[in-house]
Amino acid sequence: MMSTKLDEALLYFKRRKGFEVLFLLFRKKYESLGRFGGSAELSSFTDGEIEEIAVFMGESPHHLMRKGKLLLSSFEHRLQQTRYAGITLYELLEAYWGKPLRSKKALKLEQEAARVERLETYKMLHPDLLPWFTYLESRTSDTHWIWRLLLEPDFADEMSMMALAFAGLPARMERYPLFSQRITGNPHALDLSEPRGKLWIHLLHVMADGQGPPPSKAEALNELLLKYNLLRDDIQNFVSQANLLAYDDECEHPVWRAAADEQCVMNMPMRELIKVNRVTAAAAAGAGHAPSVYVVENSGVFSALLDAVPDASLVCTHGQFKLAGLYLLDLLAKAGHTLFYSGDFDPEGLAMAVRFKERYGEQAQLWRMSIDDFHASSPVVELGDRESKLHSLLDSELGKVAQAVKETGRAGYQEGIVTLLIEDLRNRRMFNNV
Numbered sequence: 230m231m232s233t234k235l236d237e238a239l240l241y242f243k244r245r246k247g248f249e250v251l252f253l254l255f256r257k258k259y260e261s262l263g264r265f266g267g268s269a270e271l272s273s274f275t276d277g278e279i280e281e282i283a284v285f286m287g288e289s290p291h292h293l294m295r296k297g298k299l300l301l302s303s304f305e306h307r308l309q310q311t312r313y314a315g316i317t318l319y320e321l322l323e324a325y326w327g328k329p330l331r332s333k334k335a336l337k338l339e340q341e342a343a344r345v346e347r348l349e350t351y352k353m354l355h356p357d358l359l360p361w362f363t364y365l366e367s368r369t370s371d372t373h374w375i376w377r378l379l380l381e382p383d384f385a386d387e388m389s390m391m392a393l394a395f396a397g398l399p400a401r402m403e404r405y406p407l408f409s410q411r412i413t414g415n416p417h418a419l420d421l422s423e424p425r426g427k428l429w430i431h432l433l434h435v436m437a438d439g440q441g442p443p444p445s446k447a448e449a450l451n452e453l454l455l456k457y458n459l460l461r462d463d464i465q466n467f468v469s470q471a472n473l474l475a476y477d478d479e480c481e482h483p484v485w486r487a488a489a490d491e492q493c494v495m496n497m498p499m500r501e502l503i504k505v506n507r508v509t510a511a512a513a514a515g516a517g518h519a520p521s522v523y524v525v526e527n528s529g530v531f532s533a534l535l536d537a538v539p540d541a542s543l544v545c546t547h548g549q550f551k552l553a554g555l556y557l558l559d560l561l562a563k564a565g566h567t568l569f570y571s572g573d574f575d576p577e578g579l580a581m582a583v584r585f586k587e588r589y590g591e592q593a594q595l596w597r598m599s600i601d602d603f604h605a606s607s608p609v610v611e612l613g614d615r616e617s618k619l620h621s622l623l624d625s626e627l628g629k630v631a632q633a634v635k636e637t638g639r640a641g642y643q644e645g646i647v648t649l650l651i652e653d654l655r656n657r658r659m660f661n662n663v
Contacts, residue, residue, distance in 0.1 A: 235324055238313040242325060247278030248285075252325055255301060255318070263332035265305065265318055268298040285311075344379040351385075355392040364435045371442040375431065378424075387425060391432055394419065398457050402503055405454060405461045421450060433457060451552040461552075463500035468554040469528065469545040470495055471535055472512065473561075475505040492539045494532075499553045508560040510542035519565040521657065523596065524558065526572050526581060530643045530650070538654040549581065555588075562592045569596035571650060574603045574634055574641035575610075576618035583625045595626075597646055597653065600633045605649065606641030608634070615640075 242248040254269040271279065271294065282299070283290040286307050293299070305318040313321075323330055331339070352362045365372050378384050394412045406416035413419065420426045430450065434443035437456055444450050451461050471494045475485040482505055488495045489511035510520040524544045525531050531545035544561075546554040558568060570585045570593060572578035579598075586593045612619075616638065622631040634640065643650070 234313055235316055235320065238316055238321060239324055241313075242321075245281040245285075247274065247281035250274060250278060251282060251299070251304075252322055255304075256322055256326060256330065258301060259319075259322070259330050260333050260336075263334055265301045268300045270298050272297060340380060344376060347379050347384075351388050355388060357395060358388075358392055358432065358436075361432050361435045369441065371431070375428065378428075387428060390418075390425065391429065394429065395432065395436070398459075400458065402458050402460055404463065405459050408459055448550055448552050448555065452555065455552065455556075460499060460503070463503070464498050466551050466553045467496050467498040467547075468502075468551065468557050469531060469547065470497055470543065470557065471531075472510065472540055472542045473522070473544075474509050474511050476507040476509075477505050478507075492535075494535065497553065497557065499556065502553055502556050505560070507564060508557060509564050510561075510566060512540065512542055519567070521567045521569055521594075522561050523654065523657075524568055524570045524585070525643060525650075526578070527643050530571075530647055533647050534650060534654060537651040538657075541654045541657065549577070550584070558589070562589050565592075567592055567594055569594045571596040571598060571643060571646075573643055574598070574606055574608060574630065575612070576615050576622070576631075576634075576640075578640075578642075579622050579625075579627050579631055579634070580618070583622060583627055586626055597649055598627065598630060600630055602646055602649070603630055603633055603637075603641050606643075606645030608637055608639035608641035608645075610640045610642075612638055612640055 242252070250273075251269060255265070258267055258269070259265055271282075274282075276290070279294055280290045283293045286293065286299070286304070287310075301318070308314070308316065308318060308321070319330060348362060348365065352359060355362075365375060368376070378387075390413065394408075397408075397412050399408060403411075405419070409419040410416040417423075418425065419429050421430060430443045430453065433453055433456075437453065439453075444453055451466070454461055472489050472492065473485065474489055475482040485495070485505075487493075510522050512520040520542060522542045522544060523534070524546065525534070526546045526548055528545055528547055531543060534541060534543060544554070544557060561568060568585075568589055570582055572582045572585075582595055582598055586595065612634070616635060619631045619635045622628060623635075625631070
C-alpha cells in the first residue's frame with residue numbers, strides 16, 4: 230500500500246517542474262544540516278513554479294510569493310494532510326532523486342572509512358611499498374592530495390604501476406625514459422609533470438627516508454632519481470672543469486689526464502661523470518693538504534681566470550647548480566679538497582653560496598663574498614622586485630652581506646672583482662694550507 234502511495238506521489242511531483250527546483254533546495258538543506266530544517270528561498274522561482282507549489286500548499290500564489298520562502302517543516306506538515314499522508318519527506322526525496330540522502334558530515338565519514346579500508350587493501354597487495362603506505366597514514370600535509378585520490382576508480386591501477394616500477398628499479402644506471410619504457414611500455418608514463426610522475430616521486434622520496442614534501446626543483450629531483458640509478462639527462466646536464474684528474478677505482482682516466490697536461494677545459498656531461506668514482510686536483514698536494522679547488526658560476530669569469538692562471542683547478546657551474554656540478558663537487562669533497570666558492574652579489578648568487586656552504590660544511594669556503602668585496606664589485610644594477618628574495622637570507626651566514634645588498638638596492642657581479650680573484654689564484658698557495 231505504501232509503495233503504491235509513494236509511486237502516486239512521485240507521479241504527482243515529477244509532473245510539476247516547480248518541485249524539481251524546490252526538492253533540490255530541500256536536498257541541499259539536508260546535506261548541509263543532516264536534517265530537514267530551515268527554509269527554501271523562493272525568489273528565483275518563476276510565476277508558474279510558484280503557482281504549482283502554492284496549489285499543493287493550499288494557499289494563493291500571491292501570498293506565497295510575498296512570504297518569499299517556504300519552511301521545510303510547513304511542507305512536511307502539508308504532506309501529511311494530503312492523500313500522501315504517511316510518507317515522510319525523507320522517503321519522498323530519496324525516491325524522487327533515486328539515491329540515498331547523505332549529509333556532508335555523514336558522507337565525509339563514509340569516504341574516510343572507505344579510504345582507510347582501501348589503504349589497508351593496498352598494504353596487503355603491495356607489501357614492498359609498506360613504508361610508503363605507513364607514511365601516508367601519518368596524514369602529513371604532503372599526503373593530503375594522495376588521500377583525495379584513494380577513492381578514484383583508476384587509483385588501484387596506479388598502485389599496481391607504482392609497485393611494478395619500484396620492483397623494477399635498475400641495479401645499474403639507466404636513463405629515465407628508457408626505464409619508463411621498460412616498465413610501462415611508454416617512455417613518458419612517469420613524466421614528472423604528470424600526476425603519476427608526482428606520485429612516483431613521492432614514493433621514492435619516502436622510501437629514501439625522506440620526510441615532508443618531496444623535492445620540486447629540477448636538480449633536487451635529479452639527485453633523488455640518481456639514488457635509484459635513474460638518470461634523467463646525461464648530455465645537456467654538464468659542468469665545466471679545468472686541471473682536475475678522475476679515476477675509476479685506482480685507474481686514472483686518460484682523457485682527464487690529457488686535458489690536465491694540455492691545460493684544456495672540459496665540459497663534462499653526466500654521461501661521462503658517472504663513469505668515474507674519484508676526482509682530484511691535478512696540482513700536487515702540499516704540506517700534507519689536498520690542494521684547493523675553486524668554483525665559480527659564471528662562464529666568462531671562469532675563462533678570464535684560466536687566461537690569467539692556466540694551471541688553476543677550477544670548476545664552473547654555469548648558473549644554478551645542476552646535478553653534474555653537484556656530482557663533481559661531491560667527488561672533490563669526498564677526496565678531501567677544500568672548495569672555494571665565489572658567486573654574484575644578488576639574491577640568486579647569495580642563495581647559491583648559502584646552499585653551497587650548507588652542503589659541504591667545513592670543506593666549503595666562501596671566496597671574495599664579504600661586504601668589502603660587494604662594494605668592490607661596483608654594484609650598479611637595481612634589484613627592483615628581486616629585493617624581496619633577500620629576506621630569507623638575512624639570518625644565513627651571508628646575512629650581513631644580504632643586508633648590505635638590500636640597503637644599497639643594487640646587485641654586484643663577479644666580473645667586477647675578477648682582478649681580485651685572479652690575484653688570489655696567483656697566490657693560491659696560501660689557500661692550499663687551509
